[in-house]
Amino acid sequence: MFAPRTVFLDLETTGMSPERERITEIGLVVVQDGEVRERWQTLVNPGKPIPPDISWFTGITNEMVRGAPEFEQVADELWARLQGALLVAHNARFDYGFLKAEFARLGRTYITKPLCTVKLSRTLDPEQRSHSLDALIERWDLGREARHRAMGDAERLWVFSQKLAQRYSAPLIDEAVRLITRRASLPPHLPPTLFDEMPASPGVYTFHAEHGQILYIGKSISLRDRVAAHFYDVKNEREQQLAAQVHRVSWEPCAGPLSTAVREAEAIKTHAPAANVALRRNERAVLLQIDALGRLRYLPAQVVADEGAAPGAAISDSADDPVSARGYGPFSSRAAARAAVVALAREFQLCLKTLGLERAARGEAQAGGCFNLQIRRCLGACVNREPFAEHLARVHSALADHRVPHWPWPGAIAVVERSADALLEDWVVIDRWCVLGVVRSQDAALARMRAAERRFDLDLFRMVRKLLVPVGGGEQEPVANPPRIELLHALG
Incomplete structure (x- = not known):
């Protein structure tokens, strides 16, 4: 039985x-x-x-x-x-x-x-x-x-x-x-003591093929449980094929969830393993701006944060936040951004033609009204019935929930995470929503602040925003072993 x-x-x-x-x-x-x-x-x-x-x-x-x-x-x-x-x-x-x-x-x-x-x-x-x-x-x-x-x-x-x-x-x-x-088993190339050696703590793990090639990079709040799941809780043929190719597993413990996510992202971008797909989709992410004519402008989300600065230069302490000034988002792709704006246009009676999302039909005068005007879903910005300035203000109001928040500090910070046993401390360096990397000391954090290139990353931004800016401006739920914030611009 x-x-x-x-x-x-x-x-x-x-x-x-x-x-x-x-x-x-x-x-x-x-x-x-x-x-x-x-x-x-x-x-x-x-x-x-x-x-x-x-x-x-x-x-x-x-x-x-x-x-x-x-x-x-x-x-x-x-x-x-x-x-x-x-x-x-x-x-x-x-x-x-x-x-x-x-x-x-x-x-x-x-x-x-x-x-x-x-x-x-x-x-x-x-x-x-x-x-x-x-x-x-x-x-x-x-x-x-x-x-x-x-x-x-x-x-x-x-x-x-x-x-x-x-x-x-x-x-x-x-x-x-x-x-x-049905379940897989531990590949014969891996030692039976693997899970005895691996910690049940946060970190990044790497699967290596027979000749050392990197097959896959992942992260978990429990390295031991997550790696074991690759071999014992296989869900599909793709996961089974990956598990069969693994000849060695290496790992790097981290102090907390944010440092773990950053180290994983850095490793994937450095090695680009074929099996890592999710983080590479980040390359399609965009931010939205509204130009002087009231039209949408798409910008790659992963761009140097201060376009006027040389690579590696620190962002100046100007009144304008170079990432926040880009406007709204980030969205996972141009299609996702367009779909979001079209939905908002329907709700707020915005003009898709004025936004540049609707072209005139062949033979139609460019000065003609948009389709939504005919069905009373547009207040007439396309035919000057609604003043341009009023329509522009309503566009910004409709997109308000998508605005990239202004950076709350006058310069760079470090989110300092400490492991549960207090033996490991990670400094996650961040400036104007750009994550500059993870280091293990204050001096290294200051050096990273001065030298690192500022690039905006969609997935890391979402994590950092959730950590640093409470939804609705309220207080964060209390968490065990919370990280602390160090103001690097003040220390350096």
Whole structure:
């Protein structure tokens, strides 16, 4: 049945997010060679209050878990039962995600390819409309005792597997299980101790081919988990082919998410691996300006920030912000920018012809009104019915939410991230929304500020803006180990 050793598992939790919520109850049935060898269950103290609606749903109260062991205290017992077993769960992504998160907090990496009974039911009973656990209980008469309690639901999954075996042939079930749980393995060229050596901390990793060629560069807040996923959670043939070519994995730890993203972008731009596609799309990004005639002008987003300065020269402390002065965006492409403006024109009754987005039809006088004027979606800027200055003001107003914000400081800054163990510190140097790189000391940051070329990068801008400029001008949500800001222009 499914595998020689199988664990049917169900969890109850304080909520839906493995990153923010915690486990409150674990129930599992251990099956070896088709026979139940053990039933194991425990309440778990989540270390945080259980929301009232969750208590109502599961019947597990704060009083019940107050004296229960924390996950760390039951981790060894659970780990021993999971090792070498096929994990079976309903909506397995949920249960698996919580197990991975809880073990990761203890410095352990739990990696498997679980068998999801939702997917199994869909594969074997495709004509059925619902594959929820309640639907399976009704359809297969699995009993309703102790519903939404971990042990009761884990037991139901075991009974469900037995009833499948009575209705379907073993080859059919085996093929369905194979399709759902198919997984790659660690390539033979890589050492079996790879994940013991790799840290579960932020950083950039590189896949190398047999002769050292760089195949792929990636980043993660947990190097160990992300690299393991390339080999054990393969989603398509392209990922499988990439994994098969890897002969060596190297990595560089980073202090935080911003420094990790910057180092990844720098490495991809330097080496241009064929498998890295997403960051290269950045080359099509554009900013928008409105010229003196009220028409759209597209500018490449990745341009030297101060066009009047020589490469490598620092931006002058002028009143005008050279990147913000470019106007609006950035947009991922000219087509995306045009689509955004067309949508705004419809909402704000702007004139597409005045904006340069609509040409006169053949034989039509250039002075004629635009199409939107005929259907009363234009206020008449194209035929001087609306003064040009008023239309221009409305254009800028409509695009206001897309304006590149002004740089909040009079010069360059460094966003300083420190690793959770305080052993690593990264200085991300930024000037006028242009990320100049990552260094590891104040002196190196000052040198980078003076010498680096200012180029605007769409993806990094989005990260930096989210970090430095709260949406709507409000306060940022508190984060663990927040970075600090150093004013480099003042230090240097």
